[in-house]
Amino acid sequence: MNLQAPQDFAPQSAVAPNRLTATHALEALKTGRLTATDLVKACLQRIEERDDDVRAWLHINAHALEQAAKLDAFPHNQRGKLHGLPIGIKDVFETKDMPTTFNSPNFEGHQPGQDAAVVDLLRAEGAIILGKTDTTEFAAAGRNAATGNPHDTRFSSGGSSAGSAASVADFHVPLSIGTQTGGSTIRPASFCGVYAFKPTFGMVSREGFKIYANTLDTVGWYGRSVADLALLADVFGLKESIKPAPGAATLRIAMSLGPYGDRLQPESVHAMEVAADRLRKNGHEVTQLELHPEFSALDHHHRTILHREGAAAFRNLARRFGSDLHDDFHHRVENRDGRSLPDLRDAYDAAAKARVQFDRLAAQFDALLVPSAPGYAPEGRHPGDPVFNAMWTLLGVPCINVPVSMPDASLPIGVTLTGPRFSDPSLLAAAERLAPLIDRAPSPDA
């Protein structure tokens, strides 16, 4: 795999700056061992070399180096939490200084006058918005991202946050922002072999990102370690947890293939077994978990909510653009699959009930181990099946993708750690201990 290729940059250092984790890059920036300028240069050079093939980006910030130089001149005592770190933004978030196209032909060159709330927060902490990453159209349907899997570009990088996952996986940028409505953050992370976090629903502002489904859409993000994910969780205010961080030497892990286990490919079953085995061998307790039988209806409910809420989200675009708008969005607005209002109400109510049941169950464990995707990335550019993510999105629970290192595998694959709603910091703390056992690939900056 080309990602294991020898370093071709920054000969004076053991690791090219663009390959550092965000956490390590930040340390190097703080101590002066690295400048934002050198970091941005390394990222831009990598993009230059690779992005004709990978196609992670729809737009690159032409002023990134100027901004880096300014940040380098900043007094250390006035620096934010992300000072000098380049970040990629999924092109469904508004940016005041770059086009926001939603990968939609209807919004080519569209220039909003402001930043989305998360972009605003990132900039306030000194991050450099390196550019906008490719996405399934409106993070919903319509046109696929052009992004190829960095490990083999014949394969998909997943969707909808295709470019955000690929840009981190391919060392273009240490961190990136995505969204999840079905499986749009976690699944691309599994396909591309990076860490990803989808927090508890509602905890991070969606202001200035294109809504698809109001009760599902969630801001998510990518990094190269659990610490990288925790860094952004802190910036976005996810500091409290509904349960304490795990303190015992032995963590209690519940493992489940979920109600859709028969749709898993052998490589995903294998990844789950390998992950569980590595945790057990390192002294943790892994038990099989039975989910409530009603949970098998959650995927259906998810789709009902997705399609009916999509009608509200795309009504004005359908009216404005008519047949110039992709037919997928007219499908939602016209409710072509005939999902009724009683079905919608029942979907909301069943989800609410399942949230209570799941939280009670999950509270008994330090983390739940579940699949991140049906299997390897599919060939082509299809984003893949969201069935192993949609349920957790509907439950609104925090999810972390952890890559399962398997040296002989042709493509990456990950597993998900999850827990009850509002347990984000404790789940991250559990993952910080568990991830190094599951993901034993040599870290690029180890």
Next chain:
Amino acid sequence: MNLQAPQDFAPQSAVAPNRLTATHALEALKTGRLTATDLVKACLQRIEERDDDVRAWLHINAHALEQAAKLDAFPHNQRGKLHGLPIGIKDVFETKDMPTTFNSPNFEGHQPGQDAAVVDLLRAEGAIILGKTDTTEFAAAGRNAATGNPHDTRFSSGGSSAGSAASVADFHVPLSIGTQTGGSTIRPASFCGVYAFKPTFGMVSREGFKIYANTLDTVGWYGRSVADLALLADVFGLKESIKPAPGAATLRIAMSLGPYGDRLQPESVHAMEVAADRLRKNGHEVTQLELHPEFSALDHHHRTILHREGAAAFRNLARRFGSDLHDDFHHRVENRDGRSLPDLRDAYDAAAKARVQFDRLAAQFDALLVPSAPGYAPEGRHPGDPVFNAMWTLLGVPCINVPVSMPDASLPIGVTLTGPRFSDPSLLAAAERLAPLIDRAPSPDA
């Protein structure tokens, strides 16, 4: 009351165009008895005469007359559903051609590059955005609207949609758009004596309006009749109902002062009794309803959700503006009233349970009759207590304010008709029959 003053405009017509209901204005526009230009002129003249006192507007569209002239030249067979109608927009919705300030000193002159989804839909149907109306800062807290009650400007017009309610009440514009998170659409309608509709949660896109509380914020609107409200419900796609429109001659109405009845002022108790009495005298069945005792906790849950969700909504503004941002928003971001995550989770779960209970109860009736506000508008500019609206907002159910005509009253007062989630068109149909019995004031364009 000055609103009963004799007509001072359009001597050739019985009614000044700006005093027409939206539905009647639309009929006159369709048949050519009225032009958009004359309608806009009449509205602008009324604003010119009155708005130094009422202060409903933060910005008036300088191109409204040009736009009206263009619309007048439009072939009849290409006209939209609102062709030529002037509409006021609460200044928390983005408008591409007018500033969007949220009534915040931090956003003076702020110019977004696009229209909010509802603005986009209104324009697509040929409406003329006449201007931006005053609001409580960010429709949340901080600075009050400067708007006075059109019936007596020493009193409040309510909030947060102060200018939207007042502009319709004072005949500046036939229709306007507001929002509701607590009582921000229905309460100002009660105070100002106009019709208002808050639809079922989630049915109308909030794209491009400043979010305060993600699970509460709802687009609402104002008009001069139930038919006016139904006109916009149609444009926004609210065409299906979970229950049939009432067909019987005798409608079954359930009446309840709700769990907070002891906080009602005598005028509000009286308005409820008068409304019930008028319905009974006209042959409808009005029964007293007992709400489940657990419903008394909903106001507390509402506030927990409001404040905790407000933290996510204002985090980036608090970071960007520091002490230049009103302290109310720092209060939310810092969770100064110490609402815990278990409280937040319990609030979500209790609300979900209450939704199911309420829907079952409400399904047995054609409408529920409940208070719209504790009493008359308070003196000054305080938006008033949302306790009689917050519960319905949290339940996500459709609500219609109907003014209760009482010739001797010093200020207007209304009552709310409500029903189960997703019953919007049937509730509007019930209200269309009930409202003329409750609101017996001579219509300005009768």
